Amino acid sequence: MNKALQSSIIMNLPNEEVEIFAGTLTISGQESIGRIYHQWLPFDQTKFTIENFAGKIIDLLNAEVEVTFSDVIKAKFRIQSIKEGDSTLVTGILVSSLFIMSPSQPNEKIKYVDFILLNFRPYFGKVFEVKPNYFITGELTLFSKECNISIQNRFEHNKTKKLLTENGGFLASHNGRLVFKSPIEESKINFYTKRLSAFLAFLNGRRCGPRFLEGYSTSDELIIKDMTPYFIDQYKYVQSWLPFKFEDNLFNLWDSFLKLTADEKDFERTELIIHWYLEALNNSGFVNGSIILLQNSFEVLYSWLAVEQGIVERIGKNDIEKNWASNKIRSVFMHYGIPTSFPPLYKKVFESFDENKSEDFAYVFPMVRNSFVHYSEQNHNKIEKLHGNHWPLLNCGIFYLELLILKVMRYNGLIRSRVLEPGYPGERQVSILDPLNEI
Numbered sequence: 001m002n003k004a005l006q007s008s009i010i011m012n013l014p015n016e017e018v019e020i021f022a023g024t025l026t027i028s029g030q031e032s033i034g035r036i037y038h039q040w041l042p043f044d045q046t047k048f049t050i051e052n053f054a055g056k057i058i059d060l061l062n063a064e065v066e067v068t069f070s071d072v073i074k075a076k077f078r079i080q081s082i083k084e085g086d087s088t089l090v091t092g093i094l095v096s097s098l099f100i101m102s103p104s105q106p107n108e109k110i111k112y113v114d115f116i117l118l119n120f121r122p123y124f125g126k127v128f129e130v131k132p133n134y135f136i137t138g139e140l141t142l143f144s145k146e147c148n149i150s151i152q153n154r155f156e157h158n159k160t161k162k163l164l165t166e167n168g169g170f171l172a173s174h175n176g177r178l179v180f181k182s183p184i185e186e187s188k189i190n191f192y193t194k195r196l197s198a199f200l201a202f203l204n205g206r207r208c209g210p211r212f213l214e215g216y217s218t219s220d221e222l223i224i225k226d227m228t229p230y231f232i233d234q235y236k237y238v239q240s241w242l243p244f245k246f247e248d249n250l251f252n253l254w255d256s257f258l259k260l261t262a263d264e265k266d267f268e269r270t271e272l273i274i275h276w277y278l279e280a281l282n283n284s285g286f287v288n289g290s291i292i293l294l295q296n297s298f299e300v301l302y303s304w305l306a307v308e309q310g311i312v313e314r315i316g317k318n319d320i321e322k323n324w325a326s327n328k329i330r331s332v333f334m335h336y337g338i339p340t341s342f343p344p345l346y347k348k349v350f351e352s353f354d355e356n357k358s359e360d361f362a363y364v365f366p367m368v369r370n371s372f373v374h375y376s377e378q379n380h381n382k383i384e385k386l387h388g389n390h391w392p393l394l395n396c397g398i399f400y401l402e403l404l405i406l407k408v409m410r411y412n413g414l415i416r417s418r419v420l421e422p423g424y425p426g427e428r429q430v431s432i433l434d435p436l437n438e439i
Contacts (some may be wrong), residue, residue, distance in 0.1 A: 001127060001128060001129055001135075002126075002128045003129045005114065005175040007172070008114050008115065008116055008175075008212045009172060011172040013167075013171075014163050014171040015040040015041050017037050018212070019035065019036075020036040020037055020098075020227055021069050021070065022034075023035075023069065025050060025067055025068070026067070026069070027065050027066075027068075027090075028055055028065060029055075030053070030054060030055030030056075032052065033050070033051075034048055034049055034090075035048065036048045036067075040170040041169050041170075044170065044229055044234075046227065047077075047092060047093055047094065048067055048094075049089070049090070049091050052087040052088065052089075053082075053087075053090040057082050057084075057090070062079060064078050064079075064095060072103060073101075075096050075097070077092035077093060077094055078092060078093050079091075079092045097226075098226070098227040098228050099226055099228070100227065105221060108217045108221065109186075109217065109218070110189060110215040110217065110223060110224070111179070111180060111216060112177055112215075113178040113189060113215045113216070114175070114177050114213070114216070115211065115213045116172045116174070116176070117151065117173060117209075117210065119170060119171060119208050119234070120151070120173050121242070122161055123153075124137050124157065124245070125137055125139045125151075125153070125246060126139040127139070136153060137153070137157065138156075138157065139153075141251060142254035143252055143254065144254050146181060146258060147179060147180045149177070149179075149254055150177045150179070151174050151175070152174060153173070153174055154172060154175055168234065168235050169235060170234060170235065171235070183218055186224055193213065195258065195261055195267060196209060196210055197230065198261075198267075198274050199254060201278060203240065205239065205282075206232075206235075206278070207231060207233040207278065209231075210230075211230060212225075212226075212227060213225065238281055239418055241402045241406070241415045241418075242416060243414040243429050244429060249411055253409060257270075260409055272300055273297045274405075276294065276300075277294070277398070277405070280297075280397070280398060280401075287391050288372050288390060291368060291369050291394050292372055292373060294369075294397045294398065295325070295366060295397075297401055298366075298404075299328065301332055301404060302328040302329070302331060302332055305335075305408070306331055306332065311335070312332050312335040313335065314331055315331045326363045326366050329361075329362040329366065330362040336403075336404060338400060338403050338404060338407065338435070339436060340360055342360075342364075343399075343419040343420075343436050345419055345420065347359055349386075349389045350364055350392075350393075361397075361400065364393065365393060365396075368382075368386070371383050399417065399419050399435075403415075403432060403435055406432055411432060412432055414429045414431060415430060415432055416428055416429055419436070
């Protein structure tokens with residue numbers, strides 16, 4: 001049984017400030033006593049504050065300045081506010097990366113990286129030991145040929161959910177560790193962490209990549225801290241495809257993701273597909289706009305897999321038919337064994353849309369999308385046939401995109417269905433090999 005990972009920060013409540021440094025700060029050659037800290041609301045920002053600034057403040061407001069602390073660490077901040085009185089209070093916002101390197105071992109290779117996840121969804125994983133004779137569930141381990149990931153709940157399952165639901169914002173919900181099979185150069189950490197961010201966002205349904213990273217050598221010496229405030233989402237509940245119970249297929253999904261995104265251009269495509277997926281899942285463009293965003297993902301996948309790589313056979317008698325949006329969806333669905341019909345729960349909703357093709361998702365979805373994008377009276381009349389039932393179409397599109405992304409990553413395990421009758425998470429699981437029927 002594994003022991004709890006050590007947290008790289010102290011954060012026991014939602015939106016609690018995280019202190020990074022307190023002591024002497026140097027701005028434009030002027031030394032002052034201040035602090036650098038991370039503030040979550042109203043904005044997710046790293047800031048500095050000096051309560052008694054003795055330097056010149058002329059033309060300083062909104063200027064970008066270099067701040068030095070611990071004698072050698074430098075970062076750029078933009079001066080946000082200056083308040084004069086008995087003393088001068090100066091506040092600035094970080095506008096650059098913030099790395100803290102070990103001065104004694106600058107060229108040491110990295111064996112593992114500890115990190116924090118904020119707002120990652122609670123789950124029932126393996127049991128691990130928090131302290132002697134105190135155990136909780138919630139450890140997830142993901143494997144690959146290059147590096148393994150361990151993620152552990154920082155709180156018991158119900159407490160994490162309660163804290164975020166009642167307070168919103170941000171909470172350091174999980175500790176994590178990325179362990180490399182062979183030590184790597186410090187410069188290569190970003191290759192893995194940016195892929196980990198996209199991967200975890202797809203699992204979570206919200207952006208939640210690693211923050212407050214600490215890189216260690218094979219001798220457990222701290223080599224680098226990365227305190228850069230990489231973008232993550234505030235808390236909002238969304239349903240994830242993650243199954244109620246984890247299986248071996250899930251543990252190897254990280255390896256599949258690394259293989260899929262080994263090339264930088266392939267990573268950019270994958271990240272873009274996940275971006276559109278997240279925006280649609282989170283209803284960023286409301287229902288109508290989210291349908292348009294989902295179609296973007298289908299188009300990128302088709303272009304990548306059928307046109308560029310030639311993996312997917314293009315359906316159609318000629319080039320014109322092959323470029324129909326419906327045939328693009330149909331091509332990738334059929335290649336990966338995904339049904340093009342609507343799930344049983346939604347079939348009646350679309351009966352009146354088209355007498356001949358009402359059961360064909362690959363036809364209805366792009367037709368509705370085109371009616372929004374190419375607005376006309378004729379297209380408006382088509383939309384009217386839905387009688388306002390746009391959400392079932394969007395929900396079905398999200399489900400099919402999840403299936404498609406997972407199929408591309410060669411996953412063949414269980415998923416949580418969003419197109420079955422409402423029920424407990426453990427009751428809405430389906431096999432990806434038979435996604436329209438509950439197990």
